[in-house]
Amino acid sequence: MGYETEDHETQYCFPAINSSCIKTKRSTHEYNIMYVFFSVLSVWTVFLNLLVIISISHFKKLHTPTNMLILSLAVSDLLVGLTVMPLEATKLIETCWYFGDTICKLFLIIMGLLLGTSLSNLVLIAVDRYVAVCHPLLYPQKITMTRTITIICLCWFFSSAYSIAMIVISPRIYTCYGECITMLTFFWSIADLFVSFLLPCTIIISLYLRIFYVAHQQVKVINSLIRSEKHLTEGSVRRKSESKAALTLGIIVTVYLFCWIPFFILSLTPNTRLTSAIAYFMLWMLYINSGLNPLIYAIFYPWFRTSVKHILNLSKTFEPT
Numbered sequence: 001m002g003y004e005t006e007d008h009e010t011q012y013c014f015p016a017i018n019s020s021c022i023k024t025k026r027s028t029h030e031y032n033i034m035y036v037f038f039s040v041l042s043v044w045t046v047f048l049n050l051l052v053i054i055s056i057s058h059f060k061k062l063h064t065p066t067n068m069l070i071l072s073l074a075v076s077d078l079l080v081g082l083t084v085m086p087l088e089a090t091k092l093i094e095t096c097w098y099f100g101d102t103i104c105k106l107f108l109i110i111m112g113l114l115l116g117t118s119l120s121n122l123v124l125i126a127v128d129r130y131v132a133v134c135h136p137l138l139y140p141q142k143i144t145m146t147r148t149i150t151i152i153c154l155c156w157f158f159s160s161a162y163s164i165a166m167i168v169i170s171p172r173i174y175t176c177y178g179e180c181i182t183m184l185t186f187f188w189s190i191a192d193l194f195v196s197f198l199l200p201c202t203i204i205i206s207l208y209l210r211i212f213y214v215a216h217q218q219v220k221v222i223n224s225l226i227r228s229e230k231h232l233t234e235g236s237v238r239r240k241s242e243s244k245a246a247l248t249l250g251i252i253v254t255v256y257l258f259c260w261i262p263f264f265i266l267s268l269t270p271n272t273r274l275t276s277a278i279a280y281f282m283l284w285m286l287y288i289n290s291g292l293n294p295l296i297y298a299i300f301y302p303w304f305r306t307s308v309k310h311i312l313n314l315s316k317t318f319e320p321t
Helices: 028-058 065-094 100-134 145-169 186-227 234-267 277-300 302-312
Strands: none
Touching (some): 028 277, 065 100, 065 145, 100 145, 100 186, 186 234, 234 277
């Protein structure tokens, strides 16, 4: 692990191995600060997403197709905080990988799975909101709980298969012993560009542009009814609620893409290796996003704030708003 040495000494990850990577020197104070910071970040991410999972799972009134998608997103975010963050933080602080090649492969597969699943969930959320806002009469028939849960399971399955195939087939290139990296082949780089970036981002952005246009038109109609002193129908109120939900989830998507796009552009740069401060910052922006989504729920979703209060008070029922 990390130890303070004299400036003229070279420190290796595995001193007994000639091909060992060189270890970055850090002071004890620096080690302690970094470990505390990343530990708090990991615990924070796990705790907040656990609240989302408990809220939706425990209270039956929150069992809706949209909330099932949010639940799936929260599960992937929780697993990022529980598994990916601690290992990635250890690798960053120690500048060495001490867990062996098998754990390295498993770590890369899990990281790809969780990032891919998160992006798939955001695509499904965009589709869900598109149908709810643009085709409200078809929504109850098209978007059911059974279909939603089936699609979520399929997304997790295909994300797993894709991540496993990409890591297993891609060559492992080591410059020294004590690294945990993988270099994608040209085929996988092009495939990943479309599957993990261009296609989902195009779908998400296109759907939300359409959603916001339709929502804007609906708001204009509602405002005209208010100005003419006509009573709002239940359908108008519901459409306004759906538009508000679309706006909230649109913020979640925007924050996610803000965290995702810079890193993906960086990863496409030839010979990019995650050793620079900027590259690590881009990578951790993806992980930090897993702790931001629950904060967005807390700010914009009254049902989440109410459910959290009942959970902390050990209450069994509540009325979502």
